[in-house]
Amino acid sequence: MGAMPADDRPRALAVVLVTLCWATFVVTTSGIGISPFLLDMARDLDSDLGAIANLLSLMSIAWGLTSLGAGAASDLVGRRPILVAAVVVLGGARIGLALAQSYSAALAWQLLAGVGGGGFMGTVFAAVSDQVPPPQRGRALGWVMTGQSLSLVFGVPLVTLLGAVGGWRGAIATHGGVMVLTALAIWPILPRPAGQRAGGAGSVGSIARLMTPRVLALLGAGTMERACFAAMAVYLPTYLLTSYGVSLPELALALALVAIGNLVGNIAGGQVADRFPARPLAYAVSAVATGILALPLLGWQPALAVSIGLGLAYAAANALGRPPLLAALSEVSSEARGAVLGLNITSASVGWLGATALGGWLVTRFGFGSLGGFCAATALLGAAMAAASWRAGARRPGRP
Numbered sequence: 001m002g003a004m005p006a007d008d009r010p011r012a013l014a015v016v017l018v019t020l021c022w023a024t025f026v027v028t029t030s031g032i033g034i035s036p037f038l039l040d041m042a043r044d045l046d047s048d049l050g051a052i053a054n055l056l057s058l059m060s061i062a063w064g065l066t067s068l069g070a071g072a073a074s075d076l077v078g079r080r081p082i083l084v085a086a087v088v089v090l091g092g093a094r095i096g097l098a099l100a101q102s103y104s105a106a107l108a109w110q111l112l113a114g115v116g117g118g119g120f121m122g123t124v125f126a127a128v129s130d131q132v133p134p135p136q137r138g139r140a141l142g143w144v145m146t147g148q149s150l151s152l153v154f155g156v157p158l159v160t161l162l163g164a165v166g167g168w169r170g171a172i173a174t175h176g177g178v179m180v181l182t183a184l185a186i187w188p189i190l191p192r193p194a195g196q197r198a199g200g201a202g203s204v205g206s207i208a209r210l211m212t213p214r215v216l217a218l219l220g221a222g223t224m225e226r227a228c229f230a231a232m233a234v235y236l237p238t239y240l241l242t243s244y245g246v247s248l249p250e251l252a253l254a255l256a257l258v259a260i261g262n263l264v265g266n267i268a269g270g271q272v273a274d275r276f277p278a279r280p281l282a283y284a285v286s287a288v289a290t291g292i293l294a295l296p297l298l299g300w301q302p303a304l305a306v307s308i309g310l311g312l313a314y315a316a317a318n319a320l321g322r323p324p325l326l327a328a329l330s331e332v333s334s335e336a337r338g339a340v341l342g343l344n345i346t347s348a349s350v351g352w353l354g355a356t357a358l359g360g361w362l363v364t365r366f367g368f369g370s371l372g373g374f375c376a377a378t379a380l381l382g383a384a385m386a387a388a389s390w391r392a393g394a395r396r397p398g399r400p
Contacts, residue, residue: 012191016131017143019189020124023087023182024147026175027120029155030090030113031059033175034097036160037168044168047103055110057353062114064349067122071342079127079338080190082119087183090116094176098169122342127190129330129337137330138273142266142323149263149319157252215340217389218329219347221283224382225325226351228290228375229318231359232297236311239368244304254308261312265319272324279328280390284383286321291379293317298372318379325386351378 034041034055042052074082093113100106125141132140162171240246240254269286276282297310332340355378362370 012189013131013140015189016191017128017140019185020128021144021147023083023120023186024124024144025150025155026179026182027087027090027117028148028151029159030094030117030175030179031063032056032151032156033094033159033172034168036156037163037171040163040168041106045100045103045106051103052106055106057356058107059110059114059117060349060353062111063118063121064346064353066115066118067342067345067349068339069122069342070119071122071126071338071340071345072336074123074126074338074342075336079123079130080187082123082338083127083190084183084187086116086119086123087179087186088116089113090120091176091179091183092116094172094179098173098176118345122345123338125326125330125341125344126338129341131191134327134331135274138279138323138327139270141326141330142268142270142273145266145270145319145322145326146263149259149266157256212392214389214392215329215332217385217392218280218325219344221280221287221382221385221389222325222329222344223347223351224378224385225283225287225318225321226348227355228287228294228378228382230352230355231371231375231378232294232311232314232318234356235298235359235363235368235371238363239298239371240304240307243301243307243368246304250304254304254311257308258311258315261315262319265316266322268316269320269323272320273327276324278390279324280386282324283321283328284386284390286317286324287379287383287386289317290314290321291376291383294375294379295372298375299369328389 034052038049038052041047042049045052070082070086090113093109093116097106097109097113100109124144128140128144129137159171159175162174165171166174236258237251237255240251246254265286269282272282273279293310293314297307297314301307326341326344329340329344330337355374359371359374362374
């Protein structure tokens with residue numbers, strides 16, 4: 001691809017970001033897209049609710065395991081082929097799930113969907129980082145992460161509406177078809193970075209050299225951030241139901257308002273990442289705020305409106321730190337950027353699974369107040385790791 005005129009570059013970059021934001025939206029929606037149909041799927045697949053719910057966990061495991069390998073592969077063969085292949089695989093797996101006639105077939109398709117989703121999320125942030133210079137990278141990453149937030153606000157309701165028309169099979173098949181079309185749109189709009197070489201300089205060796213205390217501390221902070229977010233996202237609906245006895249329509253509205261906080265936090269976090277050079281410290285501040293909000297959110301029941309407001313503030317504070325954290329991780333050599341950001345997705349999956357498992361035990365044994373304590377502890381630990389990363393980076397003689 002030849003060099004484009006300077007006046008066309010901002011327009012071309014905007015097209016890239018919008019397309020990848022949309023792709024992130026449809027891919028992230030797949031991770032929770034079957035949640036409205038668990039009972040219907042259990043009936044049609046001759047299974048039970050618990051087994052069907054496990055399809056979500058198994059997809060998450062495959063998602064996390066694939067992210068590291070896909071990110072490293074994208075360092076070698078380029079971002080475009082990995083992104084397109086991942087979205088095609090995910091779209092095909094959704095169509096396969098819609099056609100499944102047994103639980104075992106559904107399980108196989110969910111595992112394949114996890115491979116596709118992990119391949120995409122392990123690569124898309126590296127693709128964005130390749131296209132944008134470091135001073136603007138936080139905002140660009142924030143916009144792509146907006147696709148994740150929109151999946152919470154609009155993705156599941158849209159899939160639910162499709163299910164009301166065509167049943168769960170029709171909804172999931174339609175979603176899969178949209179993903180295949182999205183994959184076809186990615187290839188022509190995503191240019192190959194001038195500095196990236198297919199079959200390049202060996203991501204495995206590069207990432208081994210980059211596993212410095214600074215990078216390891218950032219990865220640990222990312223794990224804590226996901227644990228803090230997952231505990232709230234998974235158990236907040238049950239908390240509102242048991243604390244206030246809300247109806248399902250009221251619950252849906254409450255969760256949509258909380259998800260708006262996530263959306264606003266991502267956008268504001270991109271601005272913070274580009275205006276505040278000490279990006280790990282920017283994340284640490286947001287993590288401390290998140291930890292402070294966790295205790296009253298899950299341990300105090302003053303009124304439904306107050307709890308919703310606390311949930312919105314919690315989601316916004318948590319999301320505010322995500323673009324600075326990812327932008328800090330992207331400040332590594334392009335030869336191993338995909339592998340490092342893929343490893344971030346893998347470690348985040350560990351945080352998510354650990355929080356959901358431990359959170360259930362805490363709520364059962366000690367109540368929701370203990371879950372608030374868990375969220376506060378993980379947030380503060382993540383802040384400490386980010387601060388340690390900043391100190392390690394400040395002592396280095398040069399920047400990455």
